Amino acid sequence: MAKRGYHHGNLRQALVDAALDLIAERGPTGFTLTEAAKAAGVTPAAVYRHFEGREDLIAEAARQGYEIFADLMEYAYDSGRPSALTAFLATGRAYLAFARKYPGHYVAMFESGISVNRNPDLARVSARARSVLEEAARKLSQHIPPGKRPPATMVSAHIWAMSHGVVELFARSGPGTQAPFPPEDLLEAGIGIYLRGLGLIPPDDPT
Amino acid sequence: MAKRGYHHGNLRQALVDAALDLIAERGPTGFTLTEAAKAAGVTPAAVYRHFEGREDLIAEAARQGYEIFADLMEYAYDSGRPSALTAFLATGRAYLAFARKYPGHYVAMFESGISVNRNPDLARVSARARSVLEEAARKLSQHIPPGKRPPATMVSAHIWAMSHGVVELFARSGPGTQAPFPPEDLLEAGIGIYLRGLGLIPPDDPT
């Protein structure tokens, strides 16, 4: 990170980082190629040495986000084992933690309008992230009698949806949009109730 | 809607409608004051006879959305009575139906970045929409023994979050983003499981 002259040294990543900061601050709309270049101390034209254009830069930010996201979910899942239940709960918590800790990545991934099929790398890593949650749901589902067991992909979709909804509606500090509860508590309670509904937590267990 | 000369007749609403179409098609980013004016057959400058500017126009679109939304939720709630449960389920269905039928309004309300506290009218009508769901949750909660009853506002937040998450993740026809299940079924099942978790639906009732 030493100051450099004509050559930057690691401009590519510096641009991604600048873009992430901008996206986190102002949303995907507020982000501007020109401003990202300026933040990296470089002329806008220099960006084209490393990316095809504005969208390509956002896509790379999203890709890195999915990478971190998938790692985080995997780690959470592993550290929750051997119980399928605690592992599952850990992934739910990890989701929210990721959204909080990496807001720029989160927005790039889910709110920038970048299609996950934009390039093969992005598609692959996003599939990996998804599969962690689905695997957790699958393992968990095995504890439900087959007759009353919803498809594991559905369970994972439900959890994903609730997590995403909590992030979008209650974890953003929009001006005046008062959150009724801490998002972490809200999500934890919601997932708990849901899992009781699946018969995976006894009705009276306050976990 | 007859063709007019110099005077438009109902330009204000025509602009809102044009904005809604544009927002639905291209998202809040893609919407442009100039284009909305063109779609209404009018010069961009004419917009300023009716709105303070671009943001003000979006805010009005959102306001009308909340109005429709609140009405729809109220109607759904009423038509589901007297059972607190069926009334509640009806509001959940109404949420998704609204998102589907009024995509422009939905985006203006929830994805445009317009703060609900931008003006008093908007704040009031959005509070009304929220209160319908909260009232439904409150009535429903009364059937839960007080000791194990989560706050009604929390229940309504959970349902809101899951509904919103389903809309954002699975009800959009993003290119290549395959929905694993019809969003309606997904949400219905999710709410069902959640309500079982609250003890409001017997474990074996397949409703």
Next chain:
DNA sequence: TGTACATCAGTGAACGCGCGTTCACTGATGTAC
């Protein structure tokens, strides 16, 4: 170790574009008498 040269990673000027907004204006409408 020194020199020539290819390659790489930036610059800076310029472009065309569409945006939101302003302004003085004018055509259309409605109302008083």
Next chain:
DNA sequence: TGTACATCAGTGAACGCGCGTTCACTGATGTAC
């Protein structure tokens, strides 16, 4: 019923701006001999 006039709701030209992108260029770096 007709005329004068105030008010209203548009026009159209112009603005400054920042954007993404292109281009020929040049300074820095690395490598072959």
